[in-house]
Amino acid sequence: MEIFNLDLSRIPSLLGYQPGAPMIFSSGLFFFLFILFVLIYIPLRKYAYARIFYVTLFSLYFYYKSSGIWFLLLMFTASSDFCIGRLLSLSSNNLERKLLVALSLCVNLGMLGYFKYTNFLCQAFTGLGVEIGQIFGIEQLQKLSYQPMDIFLPVGISFFTFQSLSYIIDIYRGRIQSLKRWIDYVFYVSFFPQLVAGPIVRARDFIPQIYKTPSVSKAEFGEGLFLIVCGLFKKAVISDYISLNFVDRIFDAPLLYTGVENLLGIYGYALQIYCDFSGYSDMAIGIALLLGFRFNINFDSPYQSATITEFWRRWHISLSSWLKDYLYISLGGNRKGKVRTYLNLLITMLLGGLWHGASVRFLIWGAIHGISLAVHKFVMGRFSSFKQSGELMNPLRRVIGVLITFHVVCFGWIFFRADSMQRVGEMLTQIATNFHPEVFLQFLSGYKVVSFMMITGYLMHFMPRKAEMKMQLAVTKSPLVIQALILIIAVFIVFQVKSAGVQPFIYFQF
Numbered sequence: 001m002e003i004f005n006l007d008l009s010r011i012p013s014l015l016g017y018q019p020g021a022p023m024i025f026s027s028g029l030f031f032f033l034f035i036l037f038v039l040i041y042i043p044l045r046k047y048a049y050a051r052i053f054y055v056t057l058f059s060l061y062f063y064y065k066s067s068g069i070w071f072l073l074l075m076f077t078a079s080s081d082f083c084i085g086r087l088l089s090l091s092s093n094n095l096e097r098k099l100l101v102a103l104s105l106c107v108n109l110g111m112l113g114y115f116k117y118t119n120f121l122c123q124a125f126t127g128l129g130v131e132i133g134q135i136f137g138i139e140q141l142q143k144l145s146y147q148p149m150d151i152f153l154p155v156g157i158s159f160f161t162f163q164s165l166s167y168i169i170d171i172y173r174g175r176i177q178s179l180k181r182w183i184d185y186v187f188y189v190s191f192f193p194q195l196v197a198g199p200i201v202r203a204r205d206f207i208p209q210i211y212k213t214p215s216v217s218k219a220e221f222g223e224g225l226f227l228i229v230c231g232l233f234k235k236a237v238i239s240d241y242i243s244l245n246f247v248d249r250i251f252d253a254p255l256l257y258t259g260v261e262n263l264l265g266i267y268g269y270a271l272q273i274y275c276d277f278s279g280y281s282d283m284a285i286g287i288a289l290l291l292g293f294r295f296n297i298n299f300d301s302p303y304q305s306a307t308i309t310e311f312w313r314r315w316h317i318s319l320s321s322w323l324k325d326y327l328y329i330s331l332g333g334n335r336k337g338k339v340r341t342y343l344n345l346l347i348t349m350l351l352g353g354l355w356h357g358a359s360v361r362f363l364i365w366g367a368i369h370g371i372s373l374a375v376h377k378f379v380m381g382r383f384s385s386f387k388q389s390g391e392l393m394n395p396l397r398r399v400i401g402v403l404i405t406f407h408v409v410c411f412g413w414i415f416f417r418a419d420s421m422q423r424v425g426e427m428l429t430q431i432a433t434n435f436h437p438e439v440f441l442q443f444l445s446g447y448k449v450v451s452f453m454m455i456t457g458y459l460m461h462f463m464p465r466k467a468e469m470k471m472q473l474a475v476t477k478s479p480l481v482i483q484a485l486i487l488i489i490a491v492f493i494v495f496q497v498k499s500a501g502v503q504p505f506i507y508f509q510f
Contacts (some may be wrong), residue, residue: 008346017068017069017277018065021179025231025235025280030182034287041054045213045215048213048487049183052184052187053183056186057193057419059191060186060194062195063155066196067152067155073111074189074190075186077108077160078164078185078186080104081108081164081165082185084100085178087100087181088171104164104165108161111161112157114151116358119149119151119358122146122148122149124177129141129144131449147256151213151507156196157194159195163200165326166322166325167185167188172203176204182304184210187215188210189294193287193295194288194295197277197281197284198298198316199281199284199298199317200322201296201318203296205296209292211335213240214256214292214293221290222476223476224287226472227285228282228290229475229486229487231279231280231283231284232279232283233493234274234279234282234460236279237451237494238456239272239273242272242454242457243268245447246264246265247272248269248270250427251417251423251427254423254426254430255430257435258435258436259430259432259433260436265427266414270303270406270413271454271458272415273416273418274276274299275317281298296317297317298316299317303409303461303462305437306405307367308405308409309376318356323348323352327342327351328348331344332344338378338381341377342374346367347368347370349367350363350370351366352367354366362415365506437479
């Protein structure tokens with residue numbers, strides 16, 4: 001049955017779980033459902049319990065559209081930590097409190113370990129057994145083999161487990177009080193704008209907002225709209241286009257391309273992952289703002305960083321601050337001597353790499369950043385002239401620092417993106433031995449649109465903060481009709497580029 005060229009028979013399948021097509025912010029389905037959601041949300045704003053219940057239901061449905069029946073895992077996590085949080089607040093016995101925190105760690109990290117790291121660990125132990133068998137001539141061990149299990153990875157499991165853990169740890173540290181209603185905690189953990197790919201929202205920042213009647217000023221509405229439009233453009237126009245039309249081709253078969261093309265592919269991926277992830281964060285923050293909730297900034301032009309330490313203050317801020325507060329400081333931070341400080345930095349980034357994926361490549365990526373952070377800290381300690389940062393740095397030194405930091409980060413992205421160490425070796429070999437700089441002009445003429453997208457993306461990224469704020473202010477001060485027109489034009493552009501294919505967000509896999 002079709003009405004206005006709309007096949008109504010497809011509606012049940014569209015509204016149900018589709019394994020190959022998780023619902024994302026840049027999809028038409030989400031745009032349609034969000035409008036319907038807001039129409040009911042607006043009259044419910046003044047009724048706290050009804051509003052919380054309604055948003056929670058929509059959030060759980062949103063997660064169901066991403067991971068199917070595994071939305072029950074999200075509810076289990078929320079229920080488990082809600083109960084543990086209540087027990088923590090009622091207990092004054094130090095040993096009991098430590099055991100409760102340990103229980104939360106076991107539940108959350110146990111789930112994370114099973115879904116993300118079972119095959120990785122089993123393959124590692126199998127390989128270790130084979131090596132031991134070969135060394136000691138044990139035939140049974142030499143014949144060991146492991147067939148990876150088909151384990152479904154629930155979307156965003158790393159984000160909501162880390163978010164839930166921060167709640168428990170903050171209660172233990174006395175920074176917040178436990179929530180008294182289960183539905184309030186489920187609301188906090190499942191709130192759909194940040195659920196599947198962050199930012200990781202701290203309980204002490206978000207929970208006080210739950211009980212306030214949501215209100216959106218004209219300035220906040222304009223800011224939210226500006227963030228959503230910027231996020232859509234970054235993700236659905238720049239990131240998806242350069243990914244499908246250039247970056248994926250390079251990383252899938254680096255030997256088919258010269259060194260200069262491989263290098264440009266790495267630069268392209270650096271832009272792709274930034275536009276993809278920061279675009280999602282922009283949309284998440286913007287959508288939350290339209291609903292009356294404010295998240296902290298998650299990206300702050302990270303490739304403008306002049307040191308690797310500054311990069312981690314600007315890149316994925318919610319994760320880097322989480323790792324600092326709950327892992328680095330727990331390990332001792334910089335309180336136990338210089339050597340221990342360097343070791344803590346390395347361990348933190350190794351675990352940060354492992355958080356991103358169960359692979360040696362992610363461990364190497366973490367090691368690159370951990371070692372770089374330790375080296376920078378060592379240099380700052382030895383040479384006082386390197387302690388200056390930000391605007392205090394000498395302009396020439398800052399430019400040189402930005403170039404060095406960007407290329408260190410890009411080197412790490414090779415391991416992050418390549419699907420095997422063989423691909424990593426092929427890319428580095430092509431860059432080192434088969435560079436052919438004369439191909440650069442051929443690339444510009446052969447990949448005109450890709451070149452335009454990459455230049456546009458980097459110009460946007462290196463745009464001065466003042467210019468960005470002026471653009472935001474212009475949108476904020478515009479009449480509602482102009483704001484609606486801006487959104488319509490953005491959606492139109494997205495659907496025009498969609499012919500190239502819109503991909504799921506990169507960080508859905510984490």
